[in-house]
Structures are given as C-alpha cells and as structure tokens.
Amino acid sequence: MQNQRPVPTPPSVxxxxxxxxxxxxxxxxxxxxxxxxxxxxxxxxLATAINRTARFRALSQRTAKVYGQLYLNVGAARARDALEHxxxxxxxxxxxxxxxxxxxxxxxxxxxxRRNADRLDALTAQAPTKEGFQAVSAQAxxxxxxxxxxxxxxxxxAQAPTARLxxxxxxxxxxxxxxxxxxxxxxxxxxxxxxxEQMTGDADEFQRALAQLNKAPISxxxxxxxxxxxxxxxxxxxxxLKRQPDPRGLENVATTSERLLEVTDSLTSLYExxxxxxxx
Numbered sequence: 306m307q308n309q310r311p312v313p314t315p316p317s318v319x320x321x322x323x324x325x326x327x328x329x330x331x332x333x334x335x336x337x338x339x340x341x342x343x344x345x346x347x348x349x350x351l352a353t354a355i356n357r358t359a360r361f362r363a364l365s366q367r368t369a370k371v372y373g374q375l376y377l378n379v380g381a382a383r384a385r386d387a388l389e390h391x392x393x394x395x396x397x398x399x400x401x402x403x404x405x406x407x408x409x410x411x412x413x414x415x416x417x418x419r420r421n422a423d424r425l426d427a428l429t430a431q432a433p434t435k436e437g438f439q440a441v442s443a444q445a446x447x448x449x450x451x452x453x454x455x456x457x458x459x460x461x462x463a464q465a466p467t468a469r470l471x472x473x474x475x476x477x478x479x480x481x482x483x484x485x486x487x488x489x490x491x492x493x494x495x496x497x498x499x500x501x502e503q504m505t506g507d508a509d510e511f512q513r514a515l516a517q518l519n520k521a522p523i524s525x526x527x528x529x530x531x532x533x534x535x536x537x538x539x540x541x542x543x544x545x546l547k548r549q550p551d552p553r554g555l556e557n558v559a560t561t562s563e564r565l566l567e568v569t570d571s572l573t574s575l576y577e578x579x580x581x582x583x584x585x
Contacts, residue, residue, distance in 0.1 A: 355463070
C-alpha cells in the first residue's frame with residue numbers, strides 16, 4: 306500500500322484552522338470566479354442575510370406546525386414553548402436584518418416578509434381551532450413565499466454560486482417543518498390532493514438536496530459530520546411520516562421534525578461560516 310513513514314505530531318489548533326481555510330479556499334476558487342467585485346465584508350454580510358431570510362421560511366412553517374400541535378393536543382406544553390420561541394426567533398431575525406442597509410428592492414421584499422409575519426403572529430394569538438389551523442397554515446405559506454423571494458433576491462445580489470449552498474441547506478429546514486405541518490393537516494381532517502402531492506415532492510426534494518450538498522466542493526469535517534447526522538435523522542423522520550396520523554404518529558413526527566430542524570439549522574450555519582472563511 307503506502308511506504309512506512311514516522312507518525313507526525315498533531316498540529317496545533319491554529320495550524321488546523323489555517324489548513325481548513327486553505328482547503329476550503331482551494332475547493333471554492335472555481336466557484337468564486339464569477340462573483341461581483343464586492344468587498345469581502347459585503348459578501349460576508351450577504352451570506353449571513355441569506356441564512357436569516359432562509360430561516361424565515363422554516364419559521365413560517367414551524368409556527369403553523371406547533372399551532373397545529375396545540376389544536377391536535379400533541380405535547381401542548383412543548384408546543385406553547387416552541388411557538389413562543391419561534392416568535393422570538395422571527396423578531397430577532399428582523400432585528401438582525403435591520404442592522405444592514407439594503408438596496409430599495411431588497412428592503413421592499415423584507416417589508417413584505419415582515420407584514421406576512423405580523424399577520425401570522427396575529428392569527429396564532431387566537432385559540433386553536435380547525436378553521437384557525439387552516440388559516441394559520443395558509444398564512445404561513447404566504448410568509449414562506451415572501452421569504453423565499455427575498456432569499457433568492459439576496460442570492461442573486463451576491464452572484465456567488467457558493468451562496469446557493471447556504472440557500473439550499475437553509476431550505477432543508479423549511480422542508481422538514483412543512484412536511485410535519487402537512488402531516489398534521491391530514492390528522493386534522495384537512496386532507497387534500499395538494500397536501501399529499503406537496504408532501505411527496507418535499508420528501509423527494511429533501512433527499513435530492515442532501516445528495517447535492519454531499520457532492521458540493523466546499524466542505525469541512527464539521528459539514529460532513531452534520532450531513533451524515535442529517536441523513537440519519539431523515540431516516541427516522543421519514544419513517545415517522547409513513548405512519549398513520551394517529552396520536553403516536555403525531556408525537557413521533559413532532560419529535561423527529563424538531564431534531565431534523567436542529568441538525569439542518571446547524572448545517573446551514575456551518576455553510577455560512579465556511580463561505581465567510583473563503584471570503585474573509
């Protein structure tokens with residue numbers, strides 16, 4: 306196999322970080338060629354902004370999901386805590402975005418996301434009912450659409466293909482939550498062909514995106530580990546989704562969707578950091 310060599314001494318933490326940055330830069334060079342001549346600081350701000358607006362997509366669906374749990378009485382105490390936590394995340398996300406100056410078109414899109422978020426928040430303040438769950442789900446989809454448009458606008462502004470990795474990983478968060486929300490719609494008697502077709506499409510998209518991220522030229526040991534964990538969590542989540550929407554199935558979907566959200570959120574942040582390493 307290989308020639309015998311002395312075992313090298315472990316490198317320092319600083320040396321490891323320098324090596325990681327060097328490897329990431331080398332892998333990303335070809336992707337960064339077509340980028341706009343923006344400053345490194347501006348591109349780093351865009352990477353963070355893409356993560357924030359992409360997170361609004363997931364938060365819209367998580368809001369509807371936990372509201373559905375309240376209606377269906379699935380871990381009601383946890384659902385109330387999750388709803389409040391999601392509200393805080395939405396609020397802090399807008400605060401983060403307000404710290405930057407954006408082109409007028411992006412500012413207009415962000416304002417649209419905020420309006421839809423406010424409407425969603427008002428609906429979730431009402432006592433959960435079947436009709437209320439349906440209305441919250443519909444408004445969550447409106448917020449999702451607005452957040453998605455904004456995320457794509459920021460990605461175009463960056464004009465760096467590496468920004469797509471942050472967007473793609475961030476979208477995985479949303480898919481996990483929309484799948485769980487739609488499963489709850491089935492349980493609530495709000496079944497429809499559209500809901501079932503969307504669930505099938507979302508499951509397929511999630512798996513395709515995982516495969517794409519595994520093949521992406523930008524990677525680190527932490528990213529590879531997160532991808533492996535995401536694949537493992539997806540197996541549990543997919544199995545839960547295949548159960549009938551009975552009380553046990555609802556509990557399993559609620560639990561596994563939260564775990565998958567945590568993993569994909571961490572993965573998105575890792576891509577954001579990797580991109581900043583390249584641009585910084």
